[in-house]
Amino acid sequence: MARFNEILTGTPEELVKIFYVYEGDTQDDKELKRKTIAKIIKLKSEQLTCAIGFNPNLEQLTDLLPIIGYENIDEITKDRNDIFINDTYRKLTLENILSIYDTVKDKQQILQVMQYLLEGRLANIETKIEETVNSMIIEKYKAEMRAIYSDNIADIDFAEKRLSRTDSGFRALLNEVTIIAESKLLPAGDIFFRETILPEEKRKLLNKGMIPIDLIQTRLEEEQISQQEKKMLLDYINLSRKKDNPGTES
Helix, strand or coil: CCCHHHHHHCCHHHHHHHHHHHCCCCCCCHHHHHHHHHHHCCCCHHHHHHHHHCCCCHHHCCCCHHHHCCCCHHHHHHHHHHHHHHCCCCCCCHHHHHHHHHHHCCCHHHHHHHHHHHHHHHHHHHHHHHHHCCHHHHHHHHHHHHHHHHCCCCCHHHHHHHHHCCCCHHHHHHCHHHHHHHHCCCCHHHHHCCCCCCHHHHHHHHHCCCCCHHHHHHHHCCCCCCHHHHHHHHHHHHHHHHHHCCCCCC
């Protein structure tokens, strides 16, 4: 049976072979028609919509769309976008989401759409986490965020918005500052000097060896530095000196 990835990445010719067997279905209820076909190929109807809707060959699939209950591309893209934004790993699995990212990352036109949709999707997931504190959703969210950066779905504007947040609980939960620095979207030194970044987040950059001592010294000389951050940086420098000179006392 056809799987999500096969439909997501299939060529028009391959998809014709899968779906034209259902062309004779004359059900008037489009949603029921879609659910029936999805069930036969062992998918949820939402998975079917997103697999075809995010397929890079969508523009060439106009003859196929009525078979699964869509009159045109506008209809399926609207449903696809709504599902992608609002689903929290219920209708679409984490694996489905990661496959979508992997598929669109090199397709500039659909990648731009994805970057537009991301803000709403992540906001909904974060709201769900705040409401439920569901550990399974948290772990899936972490994996999704790592993929967003590693697959280059995130651009500089996305990273800047995330770094500018003062309510940075989710950013800290994800270790997102380190992920952004490792992705090289923005230099680690640039991030290190920002006031919106928590001392604990900066400590993780230090522990990764991303910030040289001379930058730490420069940061300590800045007047606006908080006492909490100052103490963290001084403690880090003292600990580094002890490691470098294990026979000395501070």
